Amino acid sequence: MQPQATEIIETEVVLEEVMSLNHSRLIHRFSVALLPYEEQYDILPELEFELSAGRLKPDVAILPRLTYNWRADIIRYPDPPITAIEILSPTQSFDYLVSKIWTQYFPSGVQSAWLVLPTVRSIYLFVPNQPDVVFTSGTLRDPASGIELEMAAIFR
Template sequence: METQAVEIIETEVPLEKAMSLNHSRLISRITWLLSAAYEGQYDILPELEFELSAGRLKPDVAVLPRLSYDWESDIVRYPEPPITAVEILSPTQSLDGLITKIRQGYFASGVKSAWLVLPAIRTINLYLPGKPVVLVNAGTLADPASNIEIKIEDVFR
């Protein structure tokens, strides 16, 4: 029997594409909290990529109107903007970059609200087009665009 040499090449996932533990935990927790409370009204979808007027955008969590499903035909990049886009700041992202993504990407494409979750300071910033940012670090975040409410202590428990 002949033996064959095999070269093993290790590859690293670039940090900007790697997901941290807290980032993953918050995507899961926000998706679960919103789905449990609003499943009859909205589809809460993590990591769905959109093809929008401002380009390809992929929020950590997207809130869409309730959709009908066709399990035999799938969509890789959804063409309609979500009502709300949730972005979670990870250790490898810049705050300015995410704010630009919200203001010039999401809002330019018709998204009605965006949340920027800041794990290290347990805060969620609520962005609405043309309005000042609202920082919520206690109590309840109330999003007027979607009428969704979420308790900050539930997100960061």
């Protein structure tokens, strides 16, 4: 009897959430609204990070301006963004994202996080060791990055 060869294939199942219309629209609006800061920062939507708290993928990440090597790409960036922007989707809970910010983003070195609530057109600004601030109009000012963003530009 001939020995049979057995091939073991290792797979990783990743369940990706389906992006809603408003979610997609807001990612685009943040990218456009943050263009004035592109000489100082890289504004990167949907980039996955490999951080001390694990793999994290904010909807939009704000990083210090990077030097690019177009011949060698990076699948999971190893350094934390300055700011992580999370947009609440219809399938997520507010408490889940707040917990993610405090237990994963901040321990990994993220300096500020924005939690966007599309249905009530507001943004929560979280910064370690500072009171949470909710913006519904006017200008969002992020002390970690120095970014100022008009709420009307996002929720027009």
